[in-house]
Amino acid sequence: MMHDHESEYDNNGYSGPSRSQRRREALDVLKLAQALAALSDAQLSRVPLDDDLRAEVVRTSTVKQQIARKRAEQFLAKQLRKLDDGELDPLRAVLEHDREHARREAAALHRIETWRERLLADGDAALDELMQQTPSADRQRLRQLARKARAEREAQKPLHAFHELFRALRELL
Numbered sequence: 001m002m003h004d005h006e007s008e009y010d011n012n013g014y015s016g017p018s019r020s021q022r023r024r025e026a027l028d029v030l031k032l033a034q035a036l037a038a039l040s041d042a043q044l045s046r047v048p049l050d051d052d053l054r055a056e057v058v059r060t061s062t063v064k065q066q067i068a069r070k071r072a073e074q075f076l077a078k079q080l081r082k083l084d085d086g087e088l089d090p091l092r093a094v095l096e097h098d099r100e101h102a103r104r105e106a107a108a109l110h111r112i113e114t115w116r117e118r119l120l121a122d123g124d125a126a127l128d129e130l131m132q133q134t135p136s137a138d139r140q141r142l143r144q145l146a147r148k149a150r151a152e153r154e155a156q157k158p159l160h161a162f163h164e165l166f167r168a169l170r171e172l173l
Contacts, residue, residue, distance in 0.1 A: 026081065032088065033077040035095050037061045037069075043098060048090050053079060112169045119146040119165065120153070137172050 017025070036047065037060040044057060056079055060072040080088065118126040119142065127146070131139055145168060148161030 026077070029080050029088070030073065030077040032091060032095070033060070033073050033080055036091070037073055037076065039098075047094050108173070112166060112173055115169050115173070116149075116162075116165055120150050134172055138168075142168060 036044070036057045039047070039057075039061070044054070047054075049057065056076050060069070060076045063069045063072045080091075115126070115130060119130070123146065124143070127139065127143055130142070131137055142165070145161050145165040149159065149165050151157075152159050152161055
């Protein structure tokens with residue numbers, strides 16, 4: 001007599017998450033532990049952790065040897081798995097907020113670098129476009145810095161005006 005395995009499963013009812021699902025959840029918590037251990041002290045102070053977990057995160061972050069660090073991260077993950085999802089969600093939210101903030105900062109820096117390169121390459125045409133976007137900009141100063149930076153680059157001298165142009169654009173944008 002053949003047994004229908006699906007009907008046996010239905011008769012037994014739901015037995016909880018599959019082994020694969022539990023493994024995925026454990027790996028997510030391990031990634032969370034690794035992210036917590038990589039935070040600076042200032043970033044860690046914004047994360048809502050109880051004192052014991054905070055001490056464990058600090059201890060894990062001080063371990064430098066690769067194998068010992070891996071063990072410490074796994075132990076931290078084990079401690080985090082004892083918490084329920086309601087307690088882990090705020091931790092994930094803070095880390096995601098920090099990642100998004102870092103992405104925005106990187107995008108802003110890339111935008112500034114792009115404008116600097118355009119000012120150096122295109123000269124007055126790029127300056128005119130920048131002035132349309134930011135009418136409060138000091139046209140004469142930006143043009144002067146761009147010329148000096150171009151001359152420094154061509155003469156292979158130290159890039160003082162190049163960096164000063166970046167600072168001026170950062171303040172402007």
